[in-house]
Amino acid sequence: MPISERKLLAYFESSGRRPLKLRDVARALAVPRRDWPELRTLVRRMEQEGKLRRGPNRRFQSSQSPDLVVGRLQGVRAGFAFILRADAPDVYVRAENLGPALHGDVVMARLRRSRGRLEGVVEKVVEQGRHVLAGTLDHDGATWLLVPDEERIARDVLLDESTIQPNERQRGHKALVRILRADRDAALHGDIVTILGPPDAPGVRSAALVAEFGLEARFEAAVLASIEDVRPPAAAEFAGREDLSGLLTFTIDPLDARDHDDAVSLVRLPGGQLELGVHIADVSHYVRPDTLVDQEAERRGTSVYLADQVVPMLPEMLSNFVCSLRPGVPRLTLSAFLCFDSDGVLRESRLCESWIASRVKLSYQAAEALMNGAEPEAGHFATHSSEESGEAPWGGARAWEEIRDAVRAALGDMRQLARKLRARRFAAGSLDIDTPEYKLVHDARGRVARLEERADLESYRLIEEFMLAANQVVASTLSEARQPLLWRVHETPDSGKAEELRLFLKKLGIVWSPSDPPDQGDFQHVLRAIDRRPERKYLMFRVLRSLKKAQYEARYSGHFGLAFLHYTHFTSPIRRYPDLYIHRLVRRMLGGRAGSDADPARFAGALKELGIHTSAREVAAAEAERASLRLHVCEMLQDKVGEITSGVVSTIADHGLYIDLTDWNTDGLVHMSRLTDDDYTPDLHHTAMIGARTRRVWRFGQAVRVQLLRADPDRRQIDLSLVS
Numbered sequence: 262m263p264i265s266e267r268k269l270l271a272y273f274e275s276s277g278r279r280p281l282k283l284r285d286v287a288r289a290l291a292v293p294r295r296d297w298p299e300l301r302t303l304v305r306r307m308e309q310e311g312k313l314r315r316g317p318n319r320r321f322q323s324s325q326s327p328d329l330v331v332g333r334l335q336g337v338r339a340g341f342a343f344i345l346r347a348d349a350p351d352v353y354v355r356a357e358n359l360g361p362a363l364h365g366d367v368v369m370a371r372l373r374r375s376r377g378r379l380e381g382v383v384e385k386v387v388e389q390g391r392h393v394l395a396g397t398l399d400h401d402g403a404t405w406l407l408v409p410d411e412e413r414i415a416r417d418v419l420l421d422e423s424t425i426q427p428n429e430r431q432r433g434h435k436a437l438v439r440i441l442r443a444d445r446d447a448a449l450h451g452d453i454v455t456i457l458g459p460p461d462a463p464g465v466r467s468a469a470l471v472a473e474f475g476l477e478a479r480f481e482a483a484v485l486a487s488i489e490d491v492r493p494p495a496a497a498e499f500a501g502r503e504d505l506s507g508l509l510t511f512t513i514d515p516l517d518a519r520d521h522d523d524a525v526s527l528v529r530l531p532g533g534q535l536e537l538g539v540h541i542a543d544v545s546h547y548v549r550p551d552t553l554v555d556q557e558a559e560r561r562g563t564s565v566y567l568a569d570q571v572v573p574m575l576p577e578m579l580s581n582f583v584c585s586l587r588p589g590v591p592r593l594t595l596s597a598f599l600c601f602d603s604d605g606v607l608r609e610s611r612l613c614e615s616w617i618a619s620r621v622k623l624s625y626q627a628a629e630a631l632m633n634g635a636e637p638e639a640g641h642f643a644t645h646s647s648e649e650s651g652e653a654p655w656g657g658a659r660a661w662e663e664i665r666d667a668v669r670a671a672l673g674d675m676r677q678l679a680r681k682l683r684a685r686r687f688a689a690g691s692l693d694i695d696t697p698e699y700k701l702v703h704d705a706r707g708r709v710a711r712l713e714e715r716a717d718l719e720s721y722r723l724i725e726e727f728m729l730a731a732n733q734v735v736a737s738t739l740s741e742a743r744q745p746l747l748w749r750v751h752e753t754p755d756s757g758k759a760e761e762l763r764l765f766l767k768k769l770g771i772v773w774s775p776s777d778p779p780d781q782g783d784f785q786h787v788l789r790a791i792d793r794r795p796e797r798k799y800l801m802f803r804v805l806r807s808l809k810k811a812q813y814e815a816r817y818s819g820h821f822g823l824a825f826l827h828y829t830h831f832t833s834p835i836r837r838y839p840d841l842y843i844h845r846l847v848r849r850m851l852g853g854r855a856g857s858d859a860d861p862a863r864f865a866g867a868l869k870e871l872g873i874h875t876s877a878r879e880v881a882a883a884e885a886e887r888a889s890l891r892l893h894v895c896e897m898l899q900d901k902v903g904e905i906t907s908g909v910v911s912t913i914a915d916h917g918l919y920i921d922l923t924d925w926n927t928d929g930l931v932h933m934s935r936l937t938d939d940d941y942t943p944d945l946h947h948t949a950m951i952g953a954r955t956r957r958v959w960r961f962g963q964a965v966r967v968q969l970l971r972a973d974p975d976r977r978q979i980d981l982s983l984v985s
Contacts, residue, residue, distance in 0.1 A: 264292055264300060270312060273323035280316030311369050311387030328372050331387060336364030336413030339916060344370055344381050350757075352381040356415065359383050361443030364413040365390025389440070393454060394418060395469035397975055398427050398436050407438045407451060410473055412976050418451040425453040435460050435469045435975075466892055466974055467569055474885040476565055476572045480557065485576055487553040493583055493652055494593050494616065498546075503615040505596060506657055509667055510540055510617045512586055513724050516624040516641060520564070520573070520835045521586040524594070524619045525727055527671050527678070533603040535678055539731035540617050542584045543593040544834040545844040548575070559871075562878025564836035567889035568701050573836070580835050588622045589645020589658040595847055597731040597831075605681025610734045612847055618655045620644065620664050628720035631669045632676050672723075679723040682730060690781030690824035693788060696801055699926055701893055709897040712890075712926040728832045729823065735843065736827035740817075744846045747839050747872055749828045751811040751820040753778050761946075762787075762807040766800075768948040769961070781824050784808075796962035799911045799921065812876035813839050815868040839875050891977040894927045898972035898979065901925075905984055910963045913947045918959055920967050920981055929979030931967065936983070959983075 272290060273281065283301060286292075292300050304321060307313040311331045313321050330352055332344040340356035342364065354370065360383045362368045367388035370381035396409040396418070405420040405427055418438050420426070427434070435458065438451035457465045471478055510524040526538035548555050558574050565572040573580045586592050596615040600608045621644050627637030644661050645654045687693060697714050704710040732749070739746050759779040766773050771790050775783035784804065791800040808822065813830075820828040831847070834840040908920035908929075917932040933941060939952030941959075950959040959965075971980040 264290055264296075264303070266303065266307065266312075269300075269303065270307070270323065273313060273321070280318075280320030280322045282318075282320050286321075309387070311367060311385075314369060314385075329369060329384075330372060330381060331367065331369050333390070334359075334362050334364055334366045334368050334383075336411075336415065338412045338415070340415040342413075344368060352379065354381045354383060359447065360386075361447050361449070362386050363390065363416075363440075363449075364411060391440075391473070391475060393437050393439050393472055393475070394451070395435065395437055395473040397460070398431055398434050398456070400427075400429075400432055407436060407453075410469060410975050410977075412978065416447070416449055418449045420451060420453060422450050423453045425456070427453070427456060431456055433460070434458055435465050437469070437472045460975060466896075467567070467889070470567070470885070470889055470892060471572065474565075474881060474888070476885060477561075478570065478572050480576050484553050484557050485578075488547070488576060488578055491547055491578060491583055494591055498593060499591070499616050501614065502593070503596070503613050505538070505540065505594070505615045506591065506618045506655070508538060508617065509664070509671055510538065510619050511668060511671075512588070512619055512622045513625060513628045513720055514622065516626065519581040519585065520571075521619075521622060522833045522835045523724075523728065524586045524617060525675065525724070527675050529674065530600065534608065535601050535674060537599045537601065537675075537678065537727060537730070539597045539599070539727055539832065540586070540594040540615065541596070541731075541832050541840075541844070542586055542835055543595050543614070543844065544575070544579070544584050544841050545595075545848060546593050547579055547584060548841060550845070554579070558841065559838050559874075562838050562875045563882045565882040565885050567886060568893045569889065574838065575835060584835055586617070586619050587645075587652075588619045588643055589654050590652045591616055591618045591655050595831075595844055597734050599730055599734055601678060601681075605678060605685055607730070607734075610738070612735065612738060612851065614848065614851060618657060620659065621661065621668060623668075625718050625720040625724075626716075628672060628723070629718045631665075632672045632719065634669075675723055675727075676719065679719075679726040682726045683722060686726070686729070686824070687785075690785065692781060692784050692822050692824075694801055694805055694822070696805065697798065697926075699890065701890070709893050711897070712894055714926060729825075732829055732831050733825055733827060735831040735847065736825075736829040739829070739843070739846055739850060740827055742850045744850055745815070745868055746817070746829055746846065747813050747815065747842055747868060747875075748817050749811060749820060749830050749839075750814045750816075750818050751822045752809045752818055753780075753821050754784075754808050758807045759783070762803060765803060765946045765948060766790075768944070768946050769796075781821065796909070799909070799962065802911075810880070812879075813872040814876075815872050837875075838878075839871075842871065888977055891927070892974050894925070895972045895974040895977055895979060898925065898927075898969060899974070902969050902972060905966060905968045908965050908967050908981075910959055910961055910965060913943050913950050913959070913961055915943060918950060918983075920965060922967070922979075927979065929967070929969070929981040931981045931983055935981075 283304060287297055287300055304313060308315055313323060314329060316322050330344055330346060332346040334342050335345050336342045342354045342359060344352040344354060362383045366386050368383045369385040369387055370383045372379050372381060394407065394409050396407040399406055399408055407418040407420060422441060434456055436456045437454040439454050441450045441452050443449050457468055460466055508526045510526045512521045512524045514521055522542050524540045528536045530536055548558060561574045564574045594615045594617050596613050599610045602608055621642055624641040627641035630637045645658045699712050699714055701709050702711050702713045756777050759775045763773050763775060773787045787804060791797050794800060819826055829843055830837055830840045831843045834844050906922055906924050908922045910918050911921040911928060912919035917930050919928050919930055921928045939955045939957055941950045941952050943950050948961045966984040967981040968984050970982055
């Protein structure tokens, strides 16, 4: 190619708002005439990606012109939206200025000033966020239409051009619809992909949600066929690897986990030192670069853990069987050894290709019981004798009774080390922002009975500290070896966000004076200030929202929340693609072997694109997981409509009050239209909702009584009214 995309974009940006002819661009950049067709192809591709914009008379200009913005659209239930940009403030877009764009689309918009603030007018959809929508079939008397489940898509989809036409009995059924086009007046037209069935039929809503978020529960036949000969490791594959089968290694995971990425070991050394081993499934041995399974894994980016199913990054043969560190059978691993002194200071480390045979798999509850001198419950631990793996047991496998005391002793040493690591991490500036996690509890008939907060176990924190330490060591080692890392980055918070938080806290009587820009010490101070407040749980979310999101990037800029200089993700290659990429770098650094897959590293633009893609997949997965949990909670609450319960005002929004329903571990909305005794508006910093006539006030953190009016699983909405 005669010219790089970077150079071309730089030239357009230097030209400002002036649209340029391709002929003039080619001459200015000394592109030979024979290469003009390739230049034209590049410019058109950059236009499709939203990097360039077509002007009048076949001229082009940079999309970064001062009056143009490109970003991902985030819709709001009320119909308007915001354009989210990585390095600039969000842009408000009125509903009438959205054009054909939908929530999740990447759009180009022109900025204009209205009533003293900048707003956007969408000019073009650069990239469609969702090609298929899930929703409910309805008929308006003239044509069939789909009412989208996604509440942030506030327009119905007309089905007048659909090749499949429903019948009257299918009114109210769930369906998947592919968007065909949008009219000039932004009316959407779609084609029915499939009619899933009545919403209350088993699995229908879950199938709709999977499609709504662009997930694929199944793998294509070609992908599965490409790995059908994969088998657990044979003796020949151990050659060139360190034999760690003599180490006491074990896994600690959630009770229902089937994909075991990591095992740990701990050995006492002379002089009071401890050698921690973190052993990670060597997925890179089986998933070679640019194979069908690798391409599919990269496309998915991450496994998605929905409330009722897992949508894996890798096929089950790999994720749950061949790669998974099952107990009592040999597995290929990459190991990080970290040697700590008696104060928990890292003295030396090394990485190696290895193989292990995990002695036992423990649930977090089992590990907690063992650390506390109790016996784990049956079903919370498994050696090979109780693990239905179908493989012959490794010759060194031992019964639980033979290894229990050694495992208990190792866990005791691990707990002491983890406590020291945690204390040192917080002393160095790491932020302790703990937000509750919830799980569904089902009754004997398989229905959701309640939403339960996960117990805060020390075994969770133990594994967390060890994985953090291993990730740091891998990042530092690869950086020193000048390998092209995909960093896990968490940037310094914006001063504007910190100021919003300061003013919010000031209204609650909490004095906080962060520096500009804020540092970790500032946030540690505010976390201590809110720690004993009754509304601590909700304030934690406010603090979290003032921070930037962690993401994957090709450029290094540190991790603010953890206060780490070097950090990457290494410990979960079964469920995260960035970790798989890092594994390949480790093997590349270690020299690889003949026939190994030490793949060429990604450089420059390709690595940047990988970071953007995997960060986006991570965000989408988190949204899908929250939506799945919310769906099942709404189904549970349908039987409780009309009940009165206690709650706390957790958020004050322009459109109403969000109430944390403490008995049900979820939240719902008291819409502004239901505050009928006065005309209410929120105060400037959204700490209170104030009545214009009566001056009645509903405050952040206030205890209230509410009635459940509606629980809608399709829209995942919970509507409430206040009870006097």
